[in-house]
């Protein structure tokens with residue numbers, strides 16, 4: 001018979017971090033190619049991925065861009081929104097907690 005080591009049951013469980021969606025909102029003023037440029041720069045998307053996300057937001061009003069931990073989601077949403085603001089566009093990204 002092999003010896004077995006009996007370890008005490010851990011008393012606390014490690015919780016998975018809650019995830020947050022970054023959402024791109026449509027507007028009537030930001031040029032399509034500028035939205036694509038921001039998606040590629042901030043979210044490391046390919047041209048094709050960025051075009052798909054931009055067109056979904058354009059047609060439906062909004063599109064989920066990606067999911068991250070809260071800190072990363074809020075930082076990227078702010079960076080992307082600021083890129084629009086600095087170019088004089090109302091481009092907006094928001095974050096929303098995932099259920």
Ligand code: TYC
Pocket residue numbers: 024025026027028029030031032035054055057058091
């Ligand atoms: N609707 C904009 C236009 O027609 C393009 C656009 C797409 C802007 C998606 C924002 O999230 C957006 N120029």
